[in-house]
Structure formats: structure tokens, C-alpha cells
Amino acid sequence: xxxxxxxxxxxxxxxxxxxxxxxxxxxxxxxxxxxxxxxxxxxxxxxxxxxxxxxxxxxxxxxxxxxxxxxxxxxxxxxxxxxxxxxxxxxxxxxxxxxxxxxxxxxxxxxxxxxxxxxxxxxxxxxxxxxxxxxxxxxxxxxxxxxxxxxxxxxxxx
Numbered sequence: 001x002x003x004x005x006x007x008x009x010x011x012x013x014x015x016x017x018x019x020x021x022x023x024x025x026x027x028x029x030x031x032x033x034x035x036x037x038x039x040x041x042x043x044x045x046x047x048x049x050x051x052x053x054x055x056x057x058x059x060x061x062x063x064x065x066x067x068x069x070x071x072x073x074x075x076x077x078x079x080x081x082x083x084x085x086x087x088x089x090x091x092x093x094x095x096x097x098x099x100x101x102x103x104x105x106x107x108x109x110x111x112x113x114x115x116x117x118x119x120x121x122x123x124x125x126x127x128x129x130x131x132x133x134x135x136x137x138x139x140x141x142x143x144x145x146x147x148x149x150x151x152x153x154x155x156x157x158x
Contacts, residue, residue, distance in 0.1 A: 022047055028124075032073055032097050037140045042135070045137075049130035054122055061115040061123070068104020068111050069128045077121025079112050093118070105131060 025047050027037045041123060052075060055061065061072065064084055072079070074096055081092040081100060091113050094100055104111045105128055126134075135142045 009018070022048075025050075025052075028075060032099070032124075033144070035073075036142070038138060039114065042134065042138055046126070046130075046134060050124050050126050052122055052124050055117045055120070057117055057121075058117045059121075060116045062101070062111050063114045064111055064113045068101060068107075068109070069103055071099060071105060071126045071128075071131045072101045072115070073099045073124040075122040075124055078118040079121060079123070080116050080118050082094070082116070084114055102131075 022044075026043055028041055029038070029046060029050075035043070038046065055077070061079065062068075062070075074094055076096055079088045079094045079098075079100065081094065082088075082090050092100075100115060101111075
């Protein structure tokens with residue numbers, strides 16, 4: 001059974017923030033295909049703005065129709081992307097090093113699907129303003145994001 005709302009008393013907690021050991025987070029960022037080719041200065045900028053949050057299983061990260069204001073990158077765990085009209089039918093199942101949430105950032109439209117953790121998950125979150133500043137400064141990220149965006153648009157048309 002899919003729970004579609006957040007527990008009333010649960011607040012995701014920050015496991016790590018900008019105060020986290022930079023070498024630890026740098027090692028993690030280099031494993032993420034989207035961020036692996038950044039130079040040292042760009043990695044330092046990401047580290048300043050990214051947070052790592054812990055979420056329990058069956059936690060709704062966002063709902064279809066919500067404003068798109070964050071990019072999510074999975075460090076550990078699994079996330080299901082789905083439409084609330086058919087919650088048992090996943091649009092995508094995503095795991096470590098996968099990212100999601102970028103389509104709403106690009107299109108300036110509400111989220112076109114919901115996202116929910118399938119198991120306990122640790123997820124990096126990058127806010128919209130920081131995401132766009134990074135994309136504007138780095139052609140490699142811009143190219144990877146464009147490729148992935150186009151691939152996902154085609155997938156969603158199926």
C-alpha cells in the first residue's frame with residue numbers, strides 16, 4: 001500500500017550540511033555521474049549549497065502538482081516516481097547516484113509526478129537557484145542535464 005502523505009510528526013533531518021567533511025562529500029559527489037566531471041572550484045560550490053537529508057521508507061518527497069524548487073540526487077536508498085492516479089504503477093524506480101526533480105526546474109511548471117521513498121534513503125538536495133547557477137557556470141553539467149531531460153521527455157510520451 002502506498003502512503004501518499006507525510007507523517008504528521010516526522011521532519012526529515014539533515015544528516016550532513018555544509019559543515020560536513022569536504023573530503024567525504026567530495027568522494028560522494030564524484031560518484032554521481034551528473035557531478036563527476038566538475039572541477040575543484042565547482043565541487044566546492046556544490047558543497048556549499050547541497051544538503052544531505054535522511055528520509056524513512058514510504059515518505060512522500062513531493063506530489064504531482066507541487067512547485068518544482070529542488071533537484072534530488074540519491075546517495076542511498078530507492079525512490080519511486082509515480083502518478084497518484086495509479087500509485088502502484090511506477091513511472092521510474094531510482095537508486096543510488098540517480099537524480100530527479102530537474103524537469104519541473106527546467107519547465108517552470110508544477111511537478112508532473114509524485115516521488116516517494118521505497119526504503120530508508122539519504123538524498124542530496126540542491127535548491128533551484130543554486131542548481132541554475134551551477135548549470136550556467138558548467139557546460140558539462142548543462143550538457144548532461146539537457147541529454148537526460150530530452151531522454152525523460154521522450155520516455156514520458158510513451
